Amino acid sequence: MVEARQAALEAAGFRVRGRVWGRPLVALSRPAPLMGAVFIGVIDRGTNVLQVRPTTLCPLSCAFCSVDAGPRSRWRAAEFYVEDPLWLAEWAGRVAAAKGVWVEALIDGVGDPFAYPRLVELVSSLKSQPGIRWVAVETHGWALSRRLIERLEEAGLDRVNLSIDTLDPEKARRLTGTPWFDVERVRRAAEYIARETGIDLHVTPVWVPGLNDEDVVEVVEWAYRIGAGKRWPPVTIQKYNRHRYGRKPRGAREMGWREFWRRLKRLEAETGLRVAWSMEEWGMKRAPRTPEPLRRGSRVGLLVAAPGWIRGHLTAVTLDLERIVTLRAPGGAALEPGARVRARITADRDGIYLAEPL
Numbered sequence: 001m002v003e004a005r006q007a008a009l010e011a012a013g014f015r016v017r018g019r020v021w022g023r024p025l026v027a028l029s030r031p032a033p034l035m036g037a038v039f040i041g042v043i044d045r046g047t048n049v050l051q052v053r054p055t056t057l058c059p060l061s062c063a064f065c066s067v068d069a070g071p072r073s074r075w076r077a078a079e080f081y082v083e084d085p086l087w088l089a090e091w092a093g094r095v096a097a098a099k100g101v102w103v104e105a106l107i108d109g110v111g112d113p114f115a116y117p118r119l120v121e122l123v124s125s126l127k128s129q130p131g132i133r134w135v136a137v138e139t140h141g142w143a144l145s146r147r148l149i150e151r152l153e154e155a156g157l158d159r160v161n162l163s164i165d166t167l168d169p170e171k172a173r174r175l176t177g178t179p180w181f182d183v184e185r186v187r188r189a190a191e192y193i194a195r196e197t198g199i200d201l202h203v204t205p206v207w208v209p210g211l212n213d214e215d216v217v218e219v220v221e222w223a224y225r226i227g228a229g230k231r232w233p234p235v236t237i238q239k240y241n242r243h244r245y246g247r248k249p250r251g252a253r254e255m256g257w258r259e260f261w262r263r264l265k266r267l268e269a270e271t272g273l274r275v276a277w278s279m280e281e282w283g284m285k286r287a288p289r290t291p292e293p294l295r296r297g298s299r300v301g302l303l304v305a306a307p308g309w310i311r312g313h314l315t316a317v318t319l320d321l322e323r324i325v326t327l328r329a330p331g332g333a334a335l336e337p338g339a340r341v342r343a344r345i346t347a348d349r350d351g352i353y354l355a356e357p358l
């Protein structure tokens with residue numbers, strides 16, 4: 001019985017490759033599906049930008065992290081990565097081709113993409129997919145080095161979206177919850193990208209009111225000074241939002257959207273520097289969505305493939321290996337990986353599926 005379940009998991013491309021921070025580390029490989037989940041694979045939100053998520057891992061523990069990533073996570077039940085970058089790039093390429101427009105592949109995730117050891121290969125594999133024109137990657141910058149930046153440039157990377165929330169070294173360590181975080185090093189790497197490579201730099205500080213109000217202004221001025229925004233806008237300020245499973249730092253206040261936009265306008269007026277952009281200015285537009293095989297209310301047979309990325313969830317796949325489905329399983333303890341279950345889809349937004357067992 002145990003062997004049969006194990007064989008079913010391996011046939012579906014799911015393997016546990018040890019543990020990280022006390023949690024199982026799950027590798028997905030061919031023929032595992034790479035759509036349907038928020039935490040791994042490809043997400044098509046109906047625009048010409050596809051999100052490509054190779055890993056859930058992140059070595060930082062940012063005080064405001066909306067996805068509770070890193071060593072100090074309280075909600076994570078397992079971590080995931082895609083073993084073969086080409087398999088992920090092929091999924092993204094297939095989706096891009098179906099959309100019929102030029103697509104940007106934005107490598108992001110519920111972790112930091114630089115925790116993915118095969119990031120350079122992922123960039124070059126994405127670049128070689130017909131239909132994918134630009135490749136960008138998001139990061140907090142902790143892994144950036146000249147050598148890595150040069151390798152990414154050779155692989156065809158177009159842009160780095162760098163979240164840098166303060167230029168103050170001590171505050172940066174506090175905000176990232178990471179004693180070894182070196183914002184000076186990140187700053188030097190960013191300046192190298194902006195001044196000495198063909199890669200564009202887009203700086204995206206998270207504004208956490210009460211924690212980094214003045215720092216955000218300094219970051220904006222620095223970004224403009226070093227020449228961020230060669231082809232895309234130089235800076236976007238991100239709003240701090242509290243999330244159900246996100247971290248909520250002491251002393252932080254959440255702004256409403258109206259207040260946020262009002263304060264951005266004021267910041268723009270005071271500094272003479274723009275920090276908010278329209279979709280058109282970003283080159284972003286609506287684009288046909290990939291046809292989705294499941295709908296809210298559909299009943300479907302699933303194979304439980306792994307623990308969920310957060311507690312109380314399980315990761316399942318459809319029996320034809322077309323989609324990942326996150327199973328909310330109140331009685332989930334009884335459902336072990338390798339088990340089959342009938343379920344009803346309860347949410348299908350942007351092709352991200354939640355289900356409950358029948």
Ligand code: SF4
Nearest residue numbers: 058060062065069140
């Ligand atoms: S905010 Fe980003 S860099 Fe910071 S812990 Fe979360 S995923 Fe990692």
